[in-house]
Amino acid sequence: MDFPHLFAPFAIRDLRLKNRIVMAPMESHLGNADGSVSKEAIAYYRERALGGVGMVVVEYTCVDGQEGFSSMAPQLRLDSPFYRSGHGKLAAAIQSAGARACVQLSHAGRQSRESVLGRQPVAPSAVPLSSLYLNAVPRALEADEITRIVRRYADAAALAAQVGYDAVMLHGAHGYLLQQFLSPLVNRRDDEWGGDFERRLRFPLEVVKAVRAAIGNMPLLYRMSVSDFIDGGLTIEDSERIAPRLCEAGVDAIDISCGSLDRVDVIVEPMSIEEGWRLPMARRIRAATGKPVICAGVIRRPEMAEAAIEAGDTDMISLGRALLADPLWPNKARMGRAQDIRPCTSCNWCIKETGGNRGVSCAENPRCGHETDPPIDAFGRGLRAVVVGAGPGGIAAALLLDQAGFAVTLFEKRGSAGGNLITSATPPNKEKLFWYHDFLQRRLAASGVDLRLGTEATAERVGDERPDVVVVAGGSRLAPLDLGGAGGLPVHPAFALLLGDVELPPSSPERPILIYGGGETGTETAEHLAKQGHHVLLATRSDAAMLARNAEPLYRIHLLQRLRANAAIAVADHSLLTAIEGDHVLLESRGETRRQPAAAVLLAHGLVPDTTIAEALLDLPVPVVPIGDAVRVGRIGEAVRDAYRCVQDLRRTIYQPEAIAC
Ligand SMILES: Cc1cc2nc3c(=O)[nH]c(=O)nc-3n(C[C@H](O)[C@H](O)[C@H](O)COP(=O)(O)O)c2cc1C
Ligand code: SF4
Incomplete structure (x- = not known):
């Protein structure tokens, strides 16, 4: 033993x-x-x-x-x-x-x-x-x-x-x-x-x-x-x-x-x-x-x-x-x-x-608190499912559908699976999330799911799979931002940096990396960059007291303590990013506009559901079920719970129990 x-x-x-x-x-x-x-x-x-x-x-x-x-x-x-x-x-x-x-x-x-x-x-x-x-x-x-x-x-x-x-x-x-x-x-x-x-x-x-x-x-x-x-x-x-x-x-x-x-x-x-x-x-x-x-x-x-x-x-x-x-x-x-x-x-x-006075639950285990639910048995045998997007919700959906006996194809446009689990796990002190990432990878490898990395889920490709059901876990995208000035600075979504897709130029206290958005992503990205030796200016429309306000409250206490103690991170609160001009950004704060030199701009001002995939698949003659951030931007637990509910709902739909026998 x-x-x-x-x-x-x-x-x-x-x-x-x-x-x-x-x-x-x-x-x-x-x-x-x-x-x-x-x-x-x-x-x-x-x-x-x-x-x-x-x-x-x-x-x-x-x-x-x-x-x-x-x-x-x-x-x-x-x-x-x-x-x-x-x-x-x-x-x-x-x-x-x-x-x-x-x-x-x-x-x-x-x-x-x-x-x-x-x-x-x-x-x-x-x-x-x-x-x-x-x-x-x-x-x-x-x-x-x-x-x-x-x-x-x-x-x-x-x-x-x-x-x-x-x-x-x-x-x-x-x-x-x-x-x-x-x-x-x-x-x-x-x-x-x-x-x-x-x-x-x-x-x-x-x-x-x-x-x-x-x-x-x-x-x-x-x-x-x-x-x-x-x-x-x-x-x-x-x-x-x-x-x-x-x-x-x-x-x-x-x-x-x-x-x-x-x-x-x-x-x-x-x-x-x-x-x-x-x-x-x-x-x-x-x-x-x-x-x-x-x-x-x-x-x-x-x-x-x-x-x-x-x-x-x-x-x-x-x-x-x-x-x-x-x-x-x-x-x-x-x-x-x-x-x-x-x-x-x-x-x-x-x-x-x-x-919040709800029943006990777990972000990774959607059955927790629902142990009286029927087990996911092989109700989907002989049926085919396509899942679009291999973030945590998409992987959970694919694994559950596989467990239910479906032949599952999982499309992921990036070269690796993990999605926002990677963006969440990359900042300092969050490495435990990689445990879950690695666990899901092992589960995927051991499953019957056909994982197609680097493959965009077009309507044609999805249709070619002749699915009986499609689950769209396409995630979110940056909220629109009206920025004046063309600018000569590199501008990227902060999540792209955390995914490892972006190389940044050197920064200095005088010419920092500007992160726009003081939510959890912006704040964590600031810490991540500071750890890599960058200088960061974190600009937020809200008061500095509201930084990372939607983060888990206990984690947030420690995050903000570290942030305040970090000399490489400056915060510009009540600040609106209005334009990028040459190698400067314009920040409007309390009625005044400040021209701030910057090395690059990372956008973390907010996310909205990415509905493009679900809309492109609307003409398919089968149920198309969006889950997770593709419905409303939330946390990993919500995406995984959506996946579980979707599969439990399918179970009920496919069995179609008759209410009465006569
Ligand atoms: C959802 C939840 C409810 C808890 N309720 C109690 C409780 O009723 N009594 C108690 O002594 N501790 C309670 N705790 C604390 C746990 O017993 C445990 O000491 C704590 O979670 C740290 O251990 P862990 O890292 O193994 O979770 C609770 C913890 C969680 C996560
Ligand atoms: S993974 Fe998160 S939600 Fe699940 S038990 Fe652990 S702390 Fe709670």
């Missing part, structure tokens, strides 16, 4: 686990509106249990339906016997798929909203929360309310034990109530529940003791943010003191996480954060407690998981997003098929979707 340490059995307390892989708790929003477990949630978890994890930790589940909800809804609940039956079915579904079932119990405290609760959120102290995701002004809990909440954790844990879960995890991380009591910034009390280290520790200890009493010999796990990563917040040194005390009170294993709503970028790390960065912290907590630790956070490849366990950094690893992208991660690793793992790139599209 390739990864003997990763697949060595392990035990937490008396609970034997078949391997060292845990599915991290992740809010799925698949529950019913009343907080009960739905059949969609069961299918979602079961698929991941079938994928070979040793234990599934069911997402944060509310212990207090009145004040304990977080801002996101619907959230699973286990605060009354009403919820028993759904959780019983869920635990059984996970167990019958070969994994242990654990549930994470949570109280949001101040990380909630009045609009969600219908009342003011509660907290140790009335310290307002102002974060990227949520603003709240909580009220301080009364002492008797605190003891009631301790009881609620214990009651929920008792229900978890009754319905058949194998273990319970307390959500002591991410700024929820348990962490709020520990934090000197949030807990400003001066009574038996706060005032110094010991008294701040009291609430978590009381909860642990009460839960331990409620669950008997069942394993009790505690998820800790071992560092807040904010000034004056909890540090790893604090956690080295706290974790052993939790273990003395009854905790059997610590799950290592970080951050709170003030630092979500260390909870669900953006693409720029390196793999396994929390392992040194896991090692410290393991040494401090002498108890098993589970380490979550950007663990992506089985090689690195194996090395971490072998080195003694952690006893188990926790996979979150990696299992959204590929539920079969463990089985593929175990069976020597690690190259087949669909790699999570930390693009955080899933966070955007769940943050």
Whole structure:
């Protein structure tokens, strides 16, 4: 076996686990509106249990339906016997798929909203929360309310034990109530529940003791943010003191996480954060407690998981997003098929979707959150399909149609496949996107898809294939731009540079490369060029505060920090590019026109769907389905989801089930 340490059995307390892989708790929003477990949630978890994890930790589940909800809804609940039956079915579904079932119990405290609760959120102290995701002004809990909440954790844990879960995890991380009591910034009390280290520790200890009493010999796990990563917040040194005390009170294993709503970028790390960065912290907590630790956070490849366990950094690893992208991660690793793992790139599209209160989803895995959909079987056998455009949406469509049994021809006018996956992956700190690019290339090579590179999809060529369906994934093009003056400067779309199609002349601080457009592409292109030694002037019509405004918010925090610190990039905001005159550009800003010397101009002012191919194919006597950017300019996840929906729709159309038989 390739990864003997990763697949060595392990035990937490008396609970034997078949391997060292845990599915991290992740809010799925698949529950019913009343907080009960739905059949969609069961299918979602079961698929991941079938994928070979040793234990599934069911997402944060509310212990207090009145004040304990977080801002996101619907959230699973286990605060009354009403919820028993759904959780019983869920635990059984996970167990019958070969994994242990654990549930994470949570109280949001101040990380909630009045609009969600219908009342003011509660907290140790009335310290307002102002974060990227949520603003709240909580009220301080009364002492008797605190003891009631301790009881609620214990009651929920008792229900978890009754319905058949194998273990319970307390959500002591991410700024929820348990962490709020520990934090000197949030807990400003001066009574038996706060005032110094010991008294701040009291609430978590009381909860642990009460839960331990409620669950008997069942394993009790505690998820800790071992560092807040904010000034004056909890540090790893604090956690080295706290974790052993939790273990003395009854905790059997610590799950290592970080951050709170003030630092979500260390909870669900953006693409720029390196793999396994929390392992040194896991090692410290393991040494401090002498108890098993589970380490979550950007663990992506089985090689690195194996090395971490072998080195003694952690006893188990926790996979979150990696299992959204590929539920079969463990089985593929175990069976020597690690190259087949669909790699999570930390693009955080899933966070955007769940943050928008939609069901869990993954940019690369359109089945995620839709596990009750019928599988794509060979409904297209004997039929032919043409896909135009080999960007991520086009490749996904081609692979899915191939899976469905169609004979698929994929036309790509460029000499290589990948399209905007390459433009997205090329800028600094985005190399994880090449993992996905390479994965798709491997999938294409192993498929029956007839890939025609360097081939324009004319109506005649497409017609010659005698397709039964055509999917147009022709992407986008630059929005029209009214530029005065002919100019003598090289002018290119920024995406052409990122695709490697453009050579630029040398630049200098006095004569920089002008990038026009302060969106994600413009900003990333600036960083890319600066890394190559160029000097860049990034001109944007908006305010500098709005740079890359549509980028994934956590990634954007890091991107803008780097941009501001980069001496090779200057920003001209509120600036309109009006003309190119000779080797100068004219920038109009606040009523004044500035003549700026430039070495070249890269256009990143916006994209519009490229509808030319779909229009050229309109006369074909078969369905022509545009997807992705050819419909509306969006992200990779939208294009891949379109591809999936298109194939699922075809499945329904081709089967044409009769509504009635008479
Ligand atoms: C969609 C989503 C929902 C999450 N919900 C929870 C949650 O309910 N409880 C929790 O402790 N962590 C939650 N997390 C954090 C993950 O458990 C995990 O710690 C984090 O994603 C980093 O690990 P990863 O890089 O393996 O994804 C969530 C993460 C994601 C992506
Ligand atoms: S959406 Fe992106 S970050 Fe989330 S699981 Fe999928 S690949 Fe990973």
